[in-house]
Amino acid sequence: MWRGWFEQQWQYKGWAQCMLLPLAWLFAGLAALRRTLYRCGLFSSTRLPVPVIVVGNISVGGVGKTPLVIYLANALRAAGYAPGILSRGYGGQHTGEVTPGSNPAGYGDEPVLIAQHTACPVWVHPLRAESGHALLLAHPETDVLICDDGLQHYALQRTIEIAVVNRTHGLGNGRLLPAGPLRECLSRLHEADLVVESGQLPDRNSARPTFKQSLQVGEWTSVSDFSARISIQSLQERPLVAIAGIGHPQRFFQSVQAMGLACETKVFADHHAYTQADFIDLSGKTILMTEKDAVKCRHLDLSDAWFLPVIAELKPVGHLQTLTDCVISLLKQREGK
The missing domain is CATH 3.40.50.300 (P-loop containing nucleotide triphosphate hydrolases)
Structure with missing residues (x-):
């Protein structure tokens, strides 16, 4: 909750950020001192x-x-x-x-x-x-x-x-x-x-x-076995939900939408440890996720989940x-x- 509030505030310069400036100055001083030492x-x-x-x-x-x-x-x-x-x-x-x-x-x-x-x-x-x-x-x-x-x-x-x-x-x-x-x-x-x-x-x-x-994207790949592939055309025919537990989830959601895939979105905390309970309310939908999320979901036996590999x-x-x-x-x- 608090992390999300701070991340929103960090994009602006307003009264909330001004109130935090003394702490920022203290942080800067301690960081400079540490580096000097x-x-x-x-x-x-x-x-x-x-x-x-x-x-x-x-x-x-x-x-x-x-x-x-x-x-x-x-x-x-x-x-x-x-x-x-x-x-x-x-x-x-x-x-x-x-x-x-x-x-x-x-x-x-x-x-x-x-x-x-x-x-x-x-x-x-x-x-x-x-x-x-x-x-x-x-x-x-x-x-x-x-x-x-x-x-x-x-x-x-x-x-x-x-x-x-x-x-x-x-x-x-x-x-x-x-x-x-x-x-x-x-x-x-x-x-x-x-x-x-x-x-x-x-x-x-x-x-x-x-x-x-x-980041150059590859093909949508199965989360359960990392070998099966699915086309964008096939995904367009399904009810989709994109999930992301990364630092800036909107970047992934925007990439998915840019492919012509209309989907719901669900955000998890960065480095979230997924369990089967996270997917109970997503039953009946095709799940799209990042590869970083996929490595943590591989053992969950998700039957209709796909990730998008990227190469720098x-x-x-x-x-x-x-x-x-x-x-x-x-x-x-x-x-x-």
Whole structure:
């Protein structure tokens, strides 16, 4: 309830946000102090024996980091690297290695989704340095680590920072928590090595190499077996309800409607742990969902539920070098290769 109210308020600048500004200033001061203490060495920070690429964001909520992590891991593998992936595993209860068959309730939906789409080792732990040590011990062939989220996790030193931004939804009123959705000031983007825009592009050129991320959709796929497909034409003939338990559900609903699929919508909390009870009142309807939701619903034996897989596509903005080339160039430069 309160989260929904805050997310609505974060899109505006009004009296409610002004009342929260003192708390936002306090949050900004504490965040700046914490970062200074890490920079001065008063808070310890771990350097791992292999380079670390952090893919993170400066706002709360989903901005498209997971598709980018999958894209980058597969691109680095194709270039001859042996990446490993670290995740906090939000919503999960366990730590350790994640496989394509791991239970999302135990390890989190995003790590399981990443494991299903990459041939890379994936490790979950809230302390990312500890997670990195454990992954490297289990997979000593790993020569680069990709950290899914963690731009503000300064306890782990990083070789490259990639900041993902969604200006359509993620930046809101441009204020810091709790008056707005920002974890750090917008000026933090100037310190990242690379910026990936998953929403609209800024009016002016970025101070950092910038890339535009779009999501290319696949075919509607069965939630129960992940192999059967269904056409849009077949779906148009059925009573539809679209559900979403993601950071910005309206993006998914708009994508569904853009396909010519008229449907009801139902929103769940981000990282919601689905049970069969969630679908009792949807009996007789065809259910549409995101792939992130599907990995948590696969075991529920839903007979008429379908998800839409997406693949990230990255295009450079204002220069010719690809994201993969930029990352590899920075790795070689900073590792002295």
